[in-house]
Amino acid sequence: QVQLVESGGGLVQAGGSLRLSCAASGRTFSSYAMGWFRQAPGKEREFVAAISWSGGSTYYADSVKGRFTISRDNAKNTVYLQMNSLKPEDTAVYYCAASTNRARPIQDEYDYWGQGTQVTVSS
Numbered sequence: 001q002v003q004l005v006e007s008g009g010g011l012v013q014a015g016g017s018l019r020l021s022c023a024a025s026g027r028t029f030s031s032y033a034m035g036w037f038r039q040a041p042g043k044e045r046e047f048v049a050a051i052s053w054s055g056g057s058t059y060y061a062d063s064v065k066g067r068f069t070i071s072r073d074n075a076k077n078t079v080y081l082q083m084n085s086l087k088p089e090d091t092a093v094y095y096c097a098a099s100t101n102r103a104r105p106i107q108d109e110y111d112y113w114g115q116g117t118q119v120t121v122s123s
Contacts, residue, residue: 001025001026001112002024002026002028002032002111003024003025003112003114004022004023004024004025004096004097004113005022005023005024005113006020006021006022006024006094006095006096006099006113006114006116006117007020007117008020008021008117009066009094009117009118009119010118010119010120011049011121011122012021012065012074012086012119012120012121012122013103013120013121013122014086014087014088014122014123015064016083016121017082017083017084017085017086018020018086018119019066019080019081019082019083019088020036020080020081020094020096020117020119021077021078021079021080021083021085022034022036022040022079022080022084022096022114023076023077024059024078024079024098024100024123025076025077026077029039029074029077029098030053030054030074031051031053031092031100031112032053032098032099032100032112033050033051033052033099033100033101033102033103033104034051034070034072034079034096034098034099034103035048035050035051035080035095035096035097035098035099035103035105035110036049036050036070036079036081036094036095036096036097036121037048037069037092037095037097037101037107037110038092038093038094038095038097039092039093039116040089040091040092041052041092043092045095045107046061046093046101047061047063047105048060048061048064048068048081049064049068049069049070049081050070050099050103050104051070051071051072051103051107052102052103053094053103055071055072057080057103058070058103059104061090061105062076063089063095064083064090065103065119066082066100066102067084067085067086067119068082068083068084069081069082069084078097081094081096086119086121087121087123088121088123089121090119090121091119091120091121092116092119093116093118093119094113094118095113095116096114096121097110097111097112097114098110098111098112099111110120
């Protein structure tokens with residue numbers, strides 16, 4: 001079992017930055033691939049970024065590539081999402097998730113989910 005708690009969301013102006021954190025419980029965090037997903041109002045949840053268990057491989061949605069960076073610190077059981085050059089269309093609830101599979105942008109492959117943190121980008 002893994003419990004995930006996101007933090008770091010908030011209100012920011014367009015062009016600004018935020019760093020989301022996801023703290024995981026359990027001693028097997030380093031064995032999970034981790035992902036970030038988001039859900040905007042009235043839209044389906046979508047993939048944002050993923051990172052392999054070692055941190056050696058990362059994947060991004062085209063919409064955030066070059067602006068967002070996913071990273072992890074296995075010693076701290078934490079995964080991060082650094083978000084720069086934020087746009088109003090980045091407004092959403094952001095969720096982190098853990099997968100026993102490879103790091104891929106497929107929601108059904110993620111076994112554990114956090115409660116989400118709200119990110120609002122004003123224009």
